[in-house]
Amino acid sequence: xxxxxxxxxxxxxxxxxxxxxxxxxxxxxxxxxxxxxxxxxxxxxxxxxxxxxxxxxxxxxxxxxxxxxxxxxxxxxxxxxxxxxxxxxxxxxxxxxxxxxxxxxxxxxxxxxxxxxxxxxxxxxxxxxxxxxxxxxxxxxxxxxxxxxxxxxxxxxxxxxxxxxxxxxxxxxxxxxxxxxxxxxxxxxxxxxxxxxxxxxxxxxxxxxxxxxxxxxxxxxxxxxxxxxxxxxxxxxxxxxxxxxxxxxxxxxxxxxxxxxxxxxxxxxxxxxxxxxxxxxxxxxxxxxxxxxxxxx
Amino acid sequence: xxxxxxxxxxxxxxxxxxxxxxxxxxxxxxxxxxxxxxxxxxxxxxxxxxxxxxxxxxxxxxxxxxxxxxxxxxxxxxxxxxxxxxxxxxxxxxxxxxxxxxxxxxxxxxxxxxxxxxxxxxxxxxxxxxxxxxxxxxxxxxxxxxxxxxxxxxxxxxxxxxxxxxxxxxxxxxxxxxxxxxxxxxxxxxxxxxxxxxxxxxxxxxxxxxxxxxxxxxxxxxxxxxxxxxxxxxxxxxxxxxxxxxxxxxxx
Numbered sequence: 001x002x003x004x005x006x007x008x009x010x011x012x013x014x015x016x017x018x019x020x021x022x023x024x025x026x027x028x029x030x031x032x033x034x035x036x037x038x039x040x041x042x043x044x045x046x047x048x049x050x051x052x053x054x055x056x057x058x059x060x061x062x063x064x065x066x067x068x069x070x071x072x073x074x075x076x077x078x079x080x081x082x083x084x085x086x087x088x089x090x091x092x093x094x095x096x097x098x099x100x101x102x103x104x105x106x107x108x109x110x111x112x113x114x115x116x117x118x119x120x121x122x123x124x125x126x127x128x129x130x131x132x133x134x135x136x137x138x139x140x141x142x143x144x145x146x147x148x149x150x151x152x153x154x155x156x157x158x159x160x161x162x163x164x165x166x167x168x169x170x171x172x173x174x175x176x177x178x179x180x181x182x183x184x185x186x187x188x189x190x191x192x193x194x195x196x197x198x199x200x201x202x203x204x205x206x207x208x209x210x211x212x213x214x215x216x217x218x219x220x221x222x223x224x225x226x227x228x229x230x231x232x233x234x235x236x237x238x239x240x241x242x243x244x245x246x247x248x249x250x251x252x253x254x255x256x257x258x259x260x261x262x263x264x265x266x267x268x269x270x271x272x273x274x275x276x277x278x279x280x281x282x283x284x285x286x287x288x289x290x291x292x293x294x295x296x297x
Numbered sequence: 298x299x300x301x302x303x304x305x306x307x308x309x310x311x312x313x314x315x316x317x318x319x320x321x322x323x324x325x326x327x328x329x330x331x332x333x334x335x336x337x338x339x340x341x342x343x344x345x346x347x348x349x350x351x352x353x354x355x356x357x358x359x360x361x362x363x364x365x366x367x368x369x370x371x372x373x374x375x376x377x378x379x380x381x382x383x384x385x386x387x388x389x390x391x392x393x394x395x396x397x398x399x400x401x402x403x404x405x406x407x408x409x410x411x412x413x414x415x416x417x418x419x420x421x422x423x424x425x426x427x428x429x430x431x432x433x434x435x436x437x438x439x440x441x442x443x444x445x446x447x448x449x450x451x452x453x454x455x456x457x458x459x460x461x462x463x464x465x466x467x468x469x470x471x472x473x474x475x476x477x478x479x480x481x482x483x484x485x486x487x488x489x490x491x492x493x494x495x496x497x498x499x500x501x502x503x504x505x506x507x508x509x510x511x512x513x514x515x516x517x518x519x520x521x522x523x524x525x526x527x528x529x530x531x532x533x534x535x536x537x538x539x540x541x542x543x544x545x546x547x548x549x
Contacts (some may be wrong), residue, residue: 046549180389183387185393185408186353187384188380188404194409199404199408202393205395247312292478
């Protein structure tokens with residue numbers, strides 16, 4: 001090897017002075033990024049860990065299959081609240097998801113105008129309305145008319161809370177779909193409504209589902225909008241027009257009670273609630289990824 | 298079979314800006330016509346007026362007459378009807394990313410309500426063979442997404458998708474500008490074969506390409522069609538000074 005080649009190889013392998021500083025900054029920034037991730041994760045892990053610690057011991061077969069026992073009697077469970085929560089969430093999703101996605105489609109595909117701007121503004125405001133206010137609205141609209149508390153009223157309240165989140169995320173996700181994809185569809189002579197549903201929306205599916213799951217997870221833990229809509233129930237109820245138990249309500253009632261046994265059950269209820277939410281989100285994610293093709297974006 | 302395209306007094310606007318001025322042009326059935334000109338001269342706008350894609354842009358407007366055979370594109374026709382007869386291939390390959398290769402090709406038929414499984418299978422195979430992609434993808438039809446193919450394959454997939462709806466005319470808006478020379482060569486070969494069945498209009502920035510694939514060439518400049526003639530004539534003996542300046546590389 002010639003002299004010149006050796007020296008040029010050396011010059012390449014030995015970095016110039018400036019890169020020491022650069023490398024330091026690079027490591028520093030990576031470190032900061034990792035640190036922020038850790039800081040974000042701490043409360044998450046802490047909450048889940050503490051729930052496990054406090055609640056896991058109280059979860060047993062009876063807790064998952066029995067209704068609450070009267071004060072003083074040991075045992076009993078939250079089976080009715082678990083099922084009631086699922087009911088109310090199902091109703092909420094059945095109303096809220098289609099309306100939210102529909103509104104999102106309108107905003108993204110047809111709403112580039114004053115009316116669309118108004119809807120965007122209102123929906124952002126609605127997102128910030130305290131959940132108890134939404135409960136009161138559902139009380140006025142559904143409960144007063146039906147003359148009793150019901151799962152339907154609870155689901156209605158949750159649906160109202162889901163709509164703005166779903167609508168805005170759906171809009172954002174649809175806007176991310178390149179115009180070229182829409183043009184490809186129009187170019188094939190596919191009518192606009194068909195192209196929007198079968199191509200634009202389908203292309204944005206995973207993002208839209210993220211929005212739906214965010215909204216779902218948020219309302220699943222809501223207590224305030226259920227206080228005077230679903231109301232709660234100490235017994236089994238599978239009728240949609242009757243007061244229905246829900247996990248957050250049951251946790252709330254038990255947590256403010258003076259009894260140790262109820263406190264333990266409240267912890268267990270909170271753990272079950274979190275596991276149900278995580279389970280539902282994970283199930284949807286898996287179901288979606290199953291349907292994804294090799295190489296699909 | 299392809300049909301001839303007759304364009305009369307075509308003007309187009311984006312808002313208040315006029316993009317095309319009084320274009321008159323006849324493109325022959327079962328031939329390829331190339332449109333050349335510098336960027337922003339209106340070639341793409343022109344081709345998008347042919348299948349009424351221009352009007353999908355907010356505030357865009359068209360006036361004039363476009364006739365495919367005896368079929369009027371603007372009077373008494375809906376854009377969707379028209380676009381089923383006039384296929385389009387875009388500058389950047391744009392397969393539907395969440396659909397399989399098969400569904401991409403079948404999409405034009407399926408989403409227009411066509412459900413016959415057997416016939417769909419046949420159409421998909423014919424279209425993929427016509428676009429010279431069949432051999433490369435026949436084992437992955439349902440497994441792979443359209444976005445999982447290479448750029449050149451994606452563009453041929455888009456051609457197959459356009460052919461599957463059995464159009465009479467194929468509009469190609471710089472179909473090779475995002476492709477490497479090998480893929481470009483394949484697409485050019487394809488254009489040669491497709492001429493037998495379709496009328497082809499191709500916008501290109503590559504003058505050699507125009508010379509290779511098209512019998513007729515139109516030169517656009519600043520929204521006007523400066524010259525339209527046999528490709529050979531345009532490239533060897535143009536009658537307009539501006540055409541000559543452009544093809545000899547003096548501007549643009």
